[in-house]
Amino acid sequence: MVSAPPAAGEAARSRRAPGNRDSAGLGVAPAIGFLAPGLLLIGLFLIFPALWTIYIGLTNYTLTGATSVAPAFVGLGNFAEALNDALFGNALWLTLVYTIGSAVLGQNIVGFALAWVLRGARPALRRTIETFVLLSWILPTVVIAYLWIAVLDRDGGTLDLLLGSPGTAWLIEYPMASLIVFNTWHGTAFSMMLYSSALAAVPPSQLETARSVGASGWQTVRDVVFPHIRGHVLTNTLLISLWTANDFTPFLLTAGGPNHESELVPVFIYRQAISSGRLGYAAAISFLLLLVNLVVALVYLLLLRKRA
Amino acid sequence: MTSHEPRDRQPQPRVSTRVNSGKAVLRRTGYVAFMAAVLAFFAVPMLWLASAPFDSDPGLGLHWPDWTLSNWTATFEHPYALGSLVNSVVLCVVATAVTTVLATLAAYALSRVRIPGRDALLYLLLLLSSVVTGTAAMVPIFVMMFQLGLINSQYATGLVLAGGILPAAIFILKDFIDSVPRSYEESARVFGASPAQVLLHVVLPVARPGIATILVWAFVQAWGNFLLPFLLLRDIDAQPAAVLLNTMKDEGGSANLTVIPVFSLLYAVPVVVLYLFVSKRYGFRFHGGIKA
Numbered sequence: 295m296v297s298a299p300p301a302a303g304e305a306a307r308s309r310r311a312p313g314n315r316d317s318a319g320l321g322v323a324p325a326i327g328f329l330a331p332g333l334l335l336i337g338l339f340l341i342f343p344a345l346w347t348i349y350i351g352l353t354n355y356t357l358t359g360a361t362s363v364a365p366a367f368v369g370l371g372n373f374a375e376a377l378n379d380a381l382f383g384n385a386l387w388l389t390l391v392y393t394i395g396s397a398v399l400g401q402n403i404v405g406f407a408l409a410w411v412l413r414g415a416r417p418a419l420r421r422t423i424e425t426f427v428l429l430s431w432i433l434p435t436v437v438i439a440y441l442w443i444a445v446l447d448r449d450g451g452t453l454d455l456l457l458g459s460p461g462t463a464w465l466i467e468y469p470m471a472s473l474i475v476f477n478t479w480h481g482t483a484f485s486m487m488l489y490s491s492a493l494a495a496v497p498p499s500q501l502e503t504a505r506s507v508g509a510s511g512w513q514t515v516r517d518v519v520f521p522h523i524r525g526h527v528l529t530n531t532l533l534i535s536l537w538t539a540n541d542f543t544p545f546l547l548t549a550g551g552p553n554h555e556s557e558l559v560p561v562f563i564y565r566q567a568i569s570s571g572r573l574g575y576a577a578a579i580s581f582l583l584l585l586v587n588l589v590v591a592l593v594y595l596l597l598l599r600k601r602a
Numbered sequence: 603m604t605s606h607e608p609r610d611r612q613p614q615p616r617v618s619t620r621v622n623s624g625k626a627v628l629r630r631t632g633y634v635a636f637m638a639a640v641l642a643f644f645a646v647p648m649l650w651l652a653s654a655p656f657d658s659d660p661g662l663g664l665h666w667p668d669w670t671l672s673n674w675t676a677t678f679e680h681p682y683a684l685g686s687l688v689n690s691v692v693l694c695v696v697a698t699a700v701t702t703v704l705a706t707l708a709a710y711a712l713s714r715v716r717i718p719g720r721d722a723l724l725y726l727l728l729l730l731s732s733v734v735t736g737t738a739a740m741v742p743i744f745v746m747m748f749q750l751g752l753i754n755s756q757y758a759t760g761l762v763l764a765g766g767i768l769p770a771a772i773f774i775l776k777d778f779i780d781s782v783p784r785s786y787e788e789s790a791r792v793f794g795a796s797p798a799q800v801l802l803h804v805v806l807p808v809a810r811p812g813i814a815t816i817l818v819w820a821f822v823q824a825w826g827n828f829l830l831p832f833l834l835l836r837d838i839d840a841q842p843a844a845v846l847l848n849t850m851k852d853e854g855g856s857a858n859l860t861v862i863p864v865f866s867l868l869y870a871v872p873v874v875v876l877y878l879f880v881s882k883r884y885g886f887r888f889h890g891g892i893k894a
Contacts, residue, residue: 317787320710326711331707331708335765339762339764350742350745411637415637429648437651441651542828564740577741588733590732
């Protein structure tokens with residue numbers, strides 16, 4: 295529901311052997327009492343909704359009209375409809391393009407390049423760049439959306455000024471390319487931080503050896519660094535892909551337009567559910583998204599366990 | 603560049619010096635160009651936030667401002683702007699307080715007491731925090747709040763936000779408390795402290811950095827969240843800054859360009875301040891866990 299739990303995965307990896315000493319003398323029953331309110335909230339607002347989506351997705355429940363009062367059970371009807379819905383196919387395809395373009399390639403490559411280059415940079419330069427990269431990650435998304443509207447706008451947007459091409463409405467003429475560049479900018483911080491800490495674990499002696507035999511930067515990365523951080527690349531890619539596929543921020547920039555050209559799955563769900571009021575259909579699509587998330591997350595956990 | 607310097611200083615065979623220095627210049631130029639490009643890519647969009655709020659003719663593009671503070675007066679006179687910031691504070695305080703208190707209790711119990719099924723529970727939390735995203739759960743959460751008549755309730759929205767942030771918060775904090783030595787608590791017990799005293803006077807002070815991290819993190823998450831308040835708070839009097847700011851775009855018109863930049867800045871400032879505070883105090887990077 296939120297983006298980027300800071301290094302939850304790293305935390306999982308460093309989990310210590312379970313201590314069995316109840317050092318404050320709390321006792322099992324009070325401990326369960328400590329746990330209960332948190333679990334209750336999680337149950338109410340995460341687990342229950344996730345399960346309820348399945349049920350709503352099997353009905354023709356709507357926001358208004360007769361089926362809002364007495365929804366009927368339609369079985370797998372919504373899923374059958376999704377198969378034939380060109381707009382859903384479009385949303386799936388765009389989400390794939392968006393995820394591969396901005397997360398798998400964009401954030402991964404820029405994040406690693408930054409981590410690699412900033413290693414040796416002067417501290418002041420390093421701090422400056424890191425600050426901007428991190429701010430682009432943690433500023434409120436609505437503000438970030440405005441920053442990029444200002445860059446990409448038709449009426450004197452910054453990019454048009456820089457390129458000397460007034461009147462190009464980037465978000466309308468090239469919506470997907472704009473979103474991919476935008477999300478690379480927005481999400482790179484996580485990959486940069488993860489790769490920075492991963493690179494710190496590469497033995498300096500091996501880098502020194504590579505340098506002394508005259509290996510180029512690219513050769514060093516490929517033959518010396520990559521074998522050490524292979525696991526990090528995989529888990530990083532899984533996490534940022536998951537977040538990107540669930541990202542609602544494109545809605546703030548293009549609202550899915552023009553004419554569905556940037557209608558990613560999250561925006562599609564919103565439009566179906568709230569704009570069109572087709573809650574049952576939107577729930578069925580949400581369930582598919584949940585399933586994809588579950589598969590990705592399970593693979594991620596499996597990898598963590600294997601490494602631990 | 604520092605990483606390359608040691609090699610440059612080493613004595614090198616005379617023959618290859620010219621070739622190497624040519625390469626070095628090329629490499630140096632490429633390096634500077636890359637750094638400049640990276641800095642421009644990340645900094646240029648943000649400069650708008652520094653110039654447009656003070657410009658007498660704020661446009662969308664970046665240009666050197668004609669300095670004025672009149673936009674600020676216009677923003678303070680906007681009928682909903684300040685109210686929405688108050689709403690953001692209310693929403694955030696509910697979400698952050700609930701998250702921090704419940705996560706601290708749960709994390710302590712999970713860290714110190716051998717509760718049956720603990721490991722499975724931890725994995726479930728980790729799984730939930732990434733699988734059930736706001737996007738995937740928006741329909742059932744909207745329907746649930748709609749049927750309970752809780753649309754437009756700020757407190758309910760704050761609780762929903764807390765529910766979303768909690769799993770990761772518990773996980774991170776549990777990891778932090780694991781690293782706190784048990785011996786403090788045990789010595790306090792030896793001297794006859796009750797479990798309640800141990801928790802309040804020993805555990806809480808020692809775990810404070812971890813709790814502070816969760817506090818800041820939950821606050822930033824709740825402050826910036828757009829989707830949930832956008833779904834659940836339809837009445838403009840209840841909407842936080844995130845939702846109002848987005849509404850201003852749809853109203854269109856040049857009038858709002860005086861308000862949007864200032865309002866964006868006001869709304870972003872708490873996050874920037876918290877970032878500076880955290881990075882100064884703890885450093886903002888991964889070291890195994892959240893501990894930095």
